[in-house]
Amino acid sequence: AQSVTQLGSHVSVSEGALVLLRCNYSSSVPPYLFWYVQYPNQGLQLLLKYTSAATLVKGINGFEAEFKKSETSFHLTKPSAHMSDAAEYFCAVSAYGGSQGNLIFGKGTKLSVKP
Amino acid sequence: DVKVTQSSRYLVKRTGEKVFLECVQDMDHENMFWYRQDPGLGLRLIYFSYDVKMKEKGDIPEGYSVSREKKERFSLILESASTNQTSMYLCAARGRVGEKLFFGSGTQLSVL
Numbered sequence: 001a002q003s004v005t006q007l008g009s010h011v012s013v014s015e016g017a018l019v020l021l022r023c024n025y026s027s028s029v030p031p032y033l034f035w036y037v038q039y040p041n042q043g044l045q046l047l048l049k050y051t052s053a054a055t056l057v058k059g060i061n062g063f064e065a066e067f068k069k070s071e072t073s074f075h076l077t078k079p080s081a082h083m084s085d086a087a088e089y090f091c092a093v094s095a096y097g098g099s100q101g102n103l104i105f106g107k108g109t110k111l112s113v114k115p
Numbered sequence: 116d117v118k119v120t121q122s123s124r125y126l127v128k129r130t131g132e133k134v135f136l137e138c139v140q141d142m143d144h145e146n147m148f149w150y151r152q153d154p155g156l157g158l159r160l161i162y163f164s165y166d167v168k169m170k171e172k173g174d175i176p177e178g179y180s181v182s183r184e185k186k187e188r189f190s191l192i193l194e195s196a197s198t199n200q201t202s203m204y205l206c207a208a209r210g211r212v213g214e215k216l217f218f219g220s221g222t223q224l225s226v227l
Contacts, residue, residue, distance in 0.1 A: 009155065032212075032213045034215065036216075036218075041220075042220055042221075043119070043205055043207075043218030043219050043220045043221050044158075044205070044207075044216070044218045045218065046215040046216070049215060051213055090157060090158065094212070094213065102148075102160060102163060102173070103160075103216060105150075105157045105158040105159075106157055107155060107156060107157035108157050
């Protein structure tokens with residue numbers, strides 16, 4: 001069975017500062033890993049995904065995430081926060097080769113960016 | 116990109132009413148999903164469908180049912196709405212396993 005833990009329900013950074021959102025997963029088989037972002041009053045959209053091709057994954061809007069099998073982590077980073085990055089971020093895991101590959105979502109981390 | 120459209124952005128219903136939430140996708144994706152989103156709980160899977168007339172329970176199916184008569188349309192039904200079903204409901208569609216989910220904008224349902 002798969003599970004996802006996002007550390008910190010709220011993260012606040014200053015504009016221009018490093019963004020680090022933490023995600024740890026549990027999976028008995030090689031996983032697919034995803035980060036989604038939800039802007040206010042919108043559905044979720046994909047930021048990036050890991051599918052075993054490369055451990056460092058680059059996504060949209062300058063975000064990237066590194067898959068670390070030994071730490072079972074898939075933390076999301078961005079070198080310099082922008083005001084427009086304020087949103088809620090969800091990490092998700094899916095079983096590689098699972099029957100329907102349903103995504104299991106973390107509880108989300110709300111990112112605030114201070115001017 | 117796939118477009119997923121949910122028929123209502125906001126919905127207010129009374130306790131005991133039968134409620135239909137509609138979702139339509141404009142691509143030929145086999146897999147469709149209904150999630151419920153609550154603050155601090157993230158997204159929880161209610162039901163999913165991997166083909167027409169096929170459905171599977173997710174993690175929290177109690178009090179809900181679904182219908183998929185056509186490939187592009189996936190409906191969520193609250194047989195008798197209760198106040199604890201007040202929530203944001205998100206529909207999603209996906210192609211093969213490992214591909215990304217495309218989400219609708221959500222329906223904020225309030226049951227009074």
